Amino acid sequence: MFEVENLTKKYDGFTLDGVSFKIERGYITGFIGANGAGKSTTLRSMLGVIKPDSGKVRAFGLDFEKNEQEIKNRIAFSSGAFDYYSHERADRVAKYYSNFFAKWDNEKYEHYKKVFSLDGKKKVRDFSAGMKVKFSLALALSHGAELFVFDEPTSGLDPIARDEMLTIFQDIVADGQKSVLYSTHITSDLDKCADYILFIHEGKIILDGTKEDIISEHTIVYGEKEQAATVKEKAIGIKENAYSFSALMKKSDAHSLSLTQEIPNLEDIMVYYSKGGKR
Template identity: 35%
Template structure:
């Protein structure tokens, strides 16, 4: 399976914030979910992939081509959707069809009209009359109608109702079904990524904590729950992170079956992506570190 997108040792620093180094690959036919709290560096990462920001270091390759040398050609094959519709409110989908056919070499009026029908978007209604969900579906239709091989989405399902979100997720799964297309989907809606992502990358305070197959996270990771006295007797090296509250300690393990054998008196639940993100971001990170 070919690698569609590769980031190698990518870094970028601002005043008060540093991103990286970020290393990740997105294979063909895969959806990679990028999670992290607000300000973790998700949008910055997407802007670096697009070449909209200069990197301090590292390398980005898309379709095996160096972004620095072939950015204009690469962008023709990349579709982008941000969390806000950027089209003028007086436009209609029919207007956009005409405009973008003169911008993208691979623009397909037939595909755009098919997508609009599928997403129930009236071609001649002005965008100012669209709901937020309709505007986001229009953004996705535009991003896909020039037949890109890679889609980059930044919080594209944020604020959408469950029905519209499900429509969008189905469209993304259809997009990667031939294994020649890929999606990098930045989102804080972990439920969406649990449904469709093949891999999950987690950014925390600008640092890439892990890139794992989603199924590994959902079927092997676990949350150990116990009292504070019981936790004080445990080996913190068994845990990636832990968090104490008034009633109990919750600790993240990457092998819940092994943890269940070692700590049979504890409750150990499967870990969802939200559990993992909360324990990393609000808890104490482990792997043998001493607790304060």
């Protein structure tokens, strides 16, 4: 459905380095990484908001560069909560937004306003953080988008609003025709709803696969401080204190070890990969 190949963008002090991945139709893909790892740069580069130095993007079988307009008609992109034209009433913003989309359906917009309990007469600035995300979703769902790209949609939301958001994402992909790609550093959300995970670290994609595969390929080992030396060479990341250590390892590297092991969650994987060999 959507394919990114070798996307590169150089800044002073940061390089998005040959990012490649695919988004499958009908699934939720979580895009994780620490602050500054390159999540937003990737999303914005692949959609032309930032001009990449090199790389190819294909969507719905079309080349992005030659068919940007056609492709963007089928994609909904939102950078965080809807934070544009905050002095305007939501319905007025929607009216001008709708002009850009051939498949805009006003009945759907009214429907989603009801579903999300949005008051279109309210000014955008008077919406809560959760409402702004929902407004963004209402706009996206009303123009018949097939791919929903959200940059940190759940940051700053309370747990109840976040949970609601995840249910909405699951509803979007329920018919198997639409996909969601969203970046976050709240990995517990992805534990609940993501099918695929992309993990970016210092501008490079270091993990790409189904959530189950990624988790099942890793293990956390625990031991006394003196035993740390036995795993250091193959550990992906290690944490040590005065008495003990814990390390994330590939399961294949840890099966012969007689140390306590535990199944990691996405947060563990992210933290240990980011830490590397450092304490």
